[in-house]
Amino acid sequence: MKRLSALVAGAALLLAAGCGGSGPETTTNAEGKELTKVTLTLNWYPYGEHAPFYYGKARGIYEDHGIDLEIRAGQGSQKTVQATAAGQTDFGWADTPALLAGVSQGLDVKSVGVFLQTTPSSVQFFSEKGIDSVDDLKGRTIATTAGDALSATFPTFLAVNGLSESDVTMQNTDAAGKMAAVMSGQTDALLGYATDQGPTMQEKSGKEVSYLRFAEHGLNFYSNGLLTSQDMLDEHRDLVRRMVTATSEAWAAAAQDREAAVAAMEGASEQLPSQQVLADQFASTLELLHTENTQGMRPGVNVEEDWRATIKVFHDAGVIPEADEPGAYWEANLSSEE
Numbered sequence: 001m002k003r004l005s006a007l008v009a010g011a012a013l014l015l016a017a018g019c020g021g022s023g024p025e026t027t028t029n030a031e032g033k034e035l036t037k038v039t040l041t042l043n044w045y046p047y048g049e050h051a052p053f054y055y056g057k058a059r060g061i062y063e064d065h066g067i068d069l070e071i072r073a074g075q076g077s078q079k080t081v082q083a084t085a086a087g088q089t090d091f092g093w094a095d096t097p098a099l100l101a102g103v104s105q106g107l108d109v110k111s112v113g114v115f116l117q118t119t120p121s122s123v124q125f126f127s128e129k130g131i132d133s134v135d136d137l138k139g140r141t142i143a144t145t146a147g148d149a150l151s152a153t154f155p156t157f158l159a160v161n162g163l164s165e166s167d168v169t170m171q172n173t174d175a176a177g178k179m180a181a182v183m184s185g186q187t188d189a190l191l192g193y194a195t196d197q198g199p200t201m202q203e204k205s206g207k208e209v210s211y212l213r214f215a216e217h218g219l220n221f222y223s224n225g226l227l228t229s230q231d232m233l234d235e236h237r238d239l240v241r242r243m244v245t246a247t248s249e250a251w252a253a254a255a256q257d258r259e260a261a262v263a264a265m266e267g268a269s270e271q272l273p274s275q276q277v278l279a280d281q282f283a284s285t286l287e288l289l290h291t292e293n294t295q296g297m298r299p300g301v302n303v304e305e306d307w308r309a310t311i312k313v314f315h316d317a318g319v320i321p322e323a324d325e326p327g328a329y330w331e332a333n334l335s336s337e338e
Helices: 011-016 048-060 077-087 096-103 149-160 175-184 197-206 231-233 237-255 258-261 275-288 304-317
Strands: 024-028 036-043 067-072 090-094 107-116 121-126 141-144 169-172 189-193 209-213 226-230
Touching: 011 141, 036 077, 036 237, 048 067, 048 107, 048 237, 048 258, 048 275, 077 090, 077 096, 077 107, 077 149, 077 226, 090 096, 096 107, 096 149, 096 226, 096 304, 107 231, 107 237, 121 149, 121 197, 141 149, 141 175, 149 189, 149 304, 175 197, 175 237, 189 197, 197 209, 197 275, 209 226, 226 231, 237 258, 258 275
Parallel strands: 036 067, 036 090, 141 169, 141 189
Antiparallel strands: 024 036, 090 226, 107 226, 121 189, 121 209
16 A cells, blocks of 8 residues: 555655754743743644644743744645654644554654544535535545545545445545635545635635535544654653643633634734634634543543544555554543643
């Protein structure tokens, strides 16, 4: 299987360029409190899903835990996993299947908490297309990006719903080109995150966008979460614990203050979507924070049962050759440590 093989490309170079063991730098805030400088690289350019990080920074939540947080744009989960393993960033925010694939290829990185525990993976299309069920995808053309987690799991999604790959036509395009393919009519739909492309397409086109969400049609798995290198866990465990705790608090607080959370993203990127799109994206994201097993728990707290289910999905899909124990991919619930 060559799915997600891009994780391997360049990984050796990244590892060679890692930061070594010099330890985190410190700074002092306006009140004279010493803070540890921490870098967080996102999965992509900032969009609504990332609002809690900016809110937590703006409201001093990270500073309360002794962290001076720098948030960096990413270029895809695969590159974020590589950069985290190489020590080029202290923490990453990336999709769990990219982390699973990275670990299977020997990258020394671990999840320290998945926050999007219900996948935003979906088939997205203009409502006027008349697609009301998975069966309505028969004969349709769908934009996808070869090698990513969506394309790897889409055959499983079809099979769970009684279809096969031969029932649809897949049009390969890069991640940035999928929306253009749908908006121009080249394809009927795209594979993407319901928290990302849909609200943008709707605003740009003035047309309503609808979704077939994987999780609502028989296939759920872990999505985006916080990760770090094994070196960070071994050498700076207290810092990792503080980062996990602060991030969980930031997400919980942002969920209760949505307008301010979105407003905190102002100026985060030249590519930043409009305030309305950000608000829609963040609202959709907040629907994904728990499974049935984690209802009522803090954001980012995981359970082994959900990890096992996710590992099975991606082993069955061929993303990882072996289904290791959850502990191979996940450092359990650091925010609960004393």
